[in-house]
Amino acid sequence: LKEPASRTITEDGRLMLARMAKEGIETAWDRYEAQLPHCGFCELGLSCRNCVMGPCRIDPFGEGAQKGVCGADADIIVARNLCRMIAAGAASHSDHGRDLLEILKAVSEGKAPGYTIRDEAKLRRLAAELGINADDHGDLLSLAGAVAERLEEDFGTRKKAVSFVKRVPEKRLALWQKLNIVPRGIDREVVEMMHRTHMGVDNDWKSLLLHGLRTALADGWGGSMIATEISDVLFGVPKPVESSVNLGVLKKDQVNIVLHGHNPLVSEMIAQASQDESLLELARKKGASGINLAGLCCTGNEILMRRGIPMAGNHLMTELVLATGAVEMMIVDYQCIMPALGDLARCYHTRMISTSEKARFPHMEHREFHPEGARELAYQLVKEAVENFPNRIAERVYIPVEPVKIISGFSVEALLEAMGNSLDPLLDAVKNGLIKGAVGVVGCNNPRIRHDFGHVTLTGRLIANDILVVDTGCAAVAHGKAGLKQLKAAEKAGPGLRKVCETLSIPPVLHVGSCVDNIRILVLAAALANSLGVDISDLPIAAAAPEWYSEKAVAIACYAVASGIYTVLGVTPPIMGSRNIVGLLTSGLKEVVGATFAVESDPERAADLIIAHVNSKRKALGLS
Numbered sequence: 105l106k107e108p109a110s111r112t113i114t115e116d117g118r119l120m121l122a123r124m125a126k127e128g129i130e131t132a133w134d135r136y137e138a139q140l141p142h143c144g145f146c147e148l149g150l151s152c153r154n155c156v157m158g159p160c161r162i163d164p165f166g167e168g169a170q171k172g173v174c175g176a177d178a179d180i181i182v183a184r185n186l187c188r189m190i191a192a193g194a195a196s197h198s199d200h201g202r203d204l205l206e207i208l209k210a211v212s213e214g215k216a217p218g219y220t221i222r223d224e225a226k227l228r229r230l231a232a233e234l235g236i237n238a239d240d241h242g243d244l245l246s247l248a249g250a251v252a253e254r255l256e257e258d259f260g261t262r263k264k265a266v267s268f269v270k271r272v273p274e275k276r277l278a279l280w281q282k283l284n285i286v287p288r289g290i291d292r293e294v295v296e297m298m299h300r301t302h303m304g305v306d307n308d309w310k311s312l313l314l315h316g317l318r319t320a321l322a323d324g325w326g327g328s329m330i331a332t333e334i335s336d337v338l339f340g341v342p343k344p345v346e347s348s349v350n351l352g353v354l355k356k357d358q359v360n361i362v363l364h365g366h367n368p369l370v371s372e373m374i375a376q377a378s379q380d381e382s383l384l385e386l387a388r389k390k391g392a393s394g395i396n397l398a399g400l401c402c403t404g405n406e407i408l409m410r411r412g413i414p415m416a417g418n419h420l421m422t423e424l425v426l427a428t429g430a431v432e433m434m435i436v437d438y439q440c441i442m443p444a445l446g447d448l449a450r451c452y453h454t455r456m457i458s459t460s461e462k463a464r465f466p467h468m469e470h471r472e473f474h475p476e477g478a479r480e481l482a483y484q485l486v487k488e489a490v491e492n493f494p495n496r497i498a499e500r501v502y503i504p505v506e507p508v509k510i511i512s513g514f515s516v517e518a519l520l521e522a523m524g525n526s527l528d529p530l531l532d533a534v535k536n537g538l539i540k541g542a543v544g545v546v547g548c549n550n551p552r553i554r555h556d557f558g559h560v561t562l563t564g565r566l567i568a569n570d571i572l573v574v575d576t577g578c579a580a581v582a583h584g585k586a587g588l589k590q591l592k593a594a595e596k597a598g599p600g601l602r603k604v605c606e607t608l609s610i611p612p613v614l615h616v617g618s619c620v621d622n623i624r625i626l627v628l629a630a631a632l633a634n635s636l637g638v639d640i641s642d643l644p645i646a647a648a649a650p651e652w653y654s655e656k657a658v659a660i661a662c663y664a665v666a667s668g669i670y671t672v673l674g675v676t677p678p679i680m681g682s683r684n685i686v687g688l689l690t691s692g693l694k695e696v697v698g699a700t701f702a703v704e705s706d707p708e709r710a711a712d713l714i715i716a717h718v719n720s721k722r723k724a725l726g727l728s
């Protein structure tokens with residue numbers, strides 16, 4: 105067995121992996137090693153299963169087959185595969201956004217007791233932005249219904265552009281118009297992507313990739329943006345909040361309920377139920393001193409940002425959390441939930457609950473959430489978790505570390521408020537060089553990269569060089585565990601950034617949310633570009649996904665680049681089989697959308713690339 109320290113840089117991860125190895129419990133790292141060596145054709149993107157004349161594969165050494173049965177060459181096959189990844193990623197974020205719209209609609213019709221409009225001001229701002237006249241709607245619920253319906257139209261085929269392209273800086277939008285990649289309807293672009301990649305449709309790798317960018321933009325400025333904005337309306341716009349992170353957030357003397365997945369619809373209801381006096385009383389009767397909620401992955405990020413609920417870990421910690429033996433119930437919704445979890449939980453007393461009509465898992469009990477009965481079901485599940493507390497086997501409980509303190513909750517609104525409702529303090533800090541630039545460090549974990557090493561190393565280098573970091577997803581959890589989300593982390597920043605952090609009382613690494621909340625970065629970048637009268641691609645900003653693994657991450661990276669943001673990937677996407685496509689994505693795109701990808705698995709070298717990029721953008725803007 106491999107040394108735990110070679111798998112993760114985190115203390116909780118190392119200690120737990122050592123214990124799991126001793127107990128013979130398998131993890132994603134073990135299964136990853138069992139898969140090695142990976143198929144070389146698939147790694148290069150050179151295998152195709154799009155029809156059953158194949159499967160086909162292209163010989164990368166030029167000796168064997170150079171074309172599939174249909175005649176598709178390496179460029180076509182790589183492009184089609186990449187485009188299908190984008191479509192799947194965009195579909196996932198956008199379907200999540202649609203689920204929120206359906207709840208908003210149900211709230212407006214009085215069919216979702218337990219849910220409510222928690223941020224009226226945001227709803228009114230959105231309505232005004234969408235051109236809905238509040239005076240035409242007698243009450244707030246009717247206005248909410250109108251907003252839901254208007255945004256539901258963004259999914260269809262009747263519009264020329266999704267609503268939020270209004271937020272795109274003028275120059276950027278003009279560029280998209282010229283390239284014909286303005287996203288029209290969210291579902292439409294995804295469906296068209298699947299159509300184009302069917303055998304015998306689009307066989308020009310450049311035109312495939314252009315539509316790939318349009319599909320990704322339908323995610324970033326469409327589905328993901330809807331998910332974030334409507335979550336803010338239903339559950340509140342995040343404000344700075346203190347909390348804590350790592351396996352130590354689980355409590356020995358309390359009922360632990362872990363919430364995992366991506367959509368806040370279920371977890372928000374559980375959070376409400378866990379405060380119910382009668383359930384707290386029941387917990388005490390069962391010998392527990394309280395009911396403790398903890399999050400995982402992006403569901404964790406959602407309830408951390410809005411409620412300060414502690415975060416147990418990121419993607420690669422999801423199995424390790426169960427091995428504490430201290431979890432009474434894990435409740436999952438969808439996305440990034442390893443199908444291994446249910447089986448692993450059978451080693452413990454943990455009850456595993458799946459909740460979404462769309463997402464079922466082996467060895468989990470399925471208790472489906474629907475808006476009408478969500479409140480009752482949440483109450484029932486928390487009750488069952490409490491009743492499971494006496495089944496915990498005390499000798500098996502192992503919570504190896506103390507939690508680390510963090511500050512979360514930096515929505516764009518909250519950031520603006522911290523700056524006195526103006527972008528000027530940030531712009532001034534960038535202009536006078538206190539802050540050199542800003543970088544979004546985002547994305548997942550992947551057993552190909554030592555757990556959290558990519559995130560923490562890159563971010564440490566960036567802040568030391570006076571570059572402000574904003575983060576989401578699993579990257580945010582990694583930074584939190586490393587202590588970078590505390591005010592005192594300003595000590596690790598360069599002198600300029602440190603000064604800004606101390607003046608504004610913010611950490612140098614700002615948590616802006618879950619993966620759909622990457623759009624908060626887009627919104628902020630667009631606002632900065634607009635106030636300077638430049639394009640997003642002119643700003644001294646960049647993005648990085650040092651440990652990404654998912655199709656959703658591919659969609660995010662593509663909408664970042666298509667929006668003009670230079671993006672560095674720490675894991676190589678399956679495109680290396682096409683020299684043309686690698687060339688386009690890493691340099692040619694500069695001429696097309698003003699930004700490119702880079703692939704760099706060494707986070708130190710990734711930091712060098714980003715620092716050089718930020719400096720070149722500063723120079724072009726006439727800043728020193």
Ligand code: SF4
Nearest residue numbers: 152155158160172174
């Ligand atoms: Fe082979 Fe073409 Fe079918 Fe792909 S689409 S499996 S390359 S014949």
Ligand code: FE2
Nearest residue numbers: 402577618619
């Ligand atoms: Fe996520």
